[in-house]
Amino acid sequence: MTLDKMEKLSLEQTVSRSALVELEGVVLIEPVHRTFDQVQKFKARPDDLLIATYAKAGTTWTQEIVDMIQQNGDVEKCRRDTTCKRHPFLEWSFQNPPSARYSGLELAEAMPSPRTIKTHLPVQLVPPSFWEQNCKVIYVARNAKDNLVSYYHFHRMNKGMPEPGTWDEFVEKFMNGKVLWGSWYDHVKGWWKAKDKHHILYLFYEDMKENPKQEIQKIVKFLDKDINEEVLNKIVYNTSFEIMKENPMANYTKDFEGIMDHSISPFMRKGAVGDWKNYFTVAQNEKFDEDYKKKMADTSLVFRMEL
């Protein structure tokens, strides 16, 4: 047996998936739940920018766009570190294995201003200081079906996630909101409502795919930045799926070693709209649509499931 294989085997034996705990009806993993009191007490600063998403909605993509805007298109500066070190992942706390150790809180507290912070928290669990300080928030939402497919593959490749079960089981869990960070439906609706009260730019993955330049310009404006056409084009190019897939500082191949296995499914998987059609059976799709109508009846939010 090669050393590489032996290391892999021993990780499979030692890294077990975390237990799940519910907090106010929202599913969290145990290490995140354990530090949640401290997360609630987090002291946001007025110039913090929060990037909030339901997991797999295009967080990393948005983070790269934001960083490139903040660095005025300087690719080298954006490669100073990996995404999760450049932008602390607020609630993420993970101890084992040591190669995957991470504390978003520690990173954020040690970081000089201005900070850009990432969260997957539903709006009601965001630390109150972000609202008290009137921080800017960029929220990105992705249609439920593509979000679900992406989340399923992410569970398969990432031992930091709960066990996904079969595809069929995962679809059920997603529909019932019994997945990490809770119900997708409540998440996107909660943030949609919050945008009327707070400083929130609400974006859609599908719009970003269709017209990245236009959506990047919205972010530029929201951040009160001024960039020229050349820089804008550079940002569009360097934040495309194809370029980010090959960027080790953005594709998660340098982080969470031992818990992410890109050979099962790469972090930068397909980056497409409508991939759900390759996974949902006709029966699953009908059931999903019927349930979706009910769950989304009380919102003006509209998603595009294809382009």
Ligand code: A3P
């Ligand atoms: P897929 O699994 O559908 O490919 P997050 O960063 O929130 O975890 O989201 C990850 C999803 O966003 C993955 O979706 C990933 O491929 C996609 N993604 C990442 N960078 C992207 C980009 N530049 N353009 C389009 N999609 C991107």
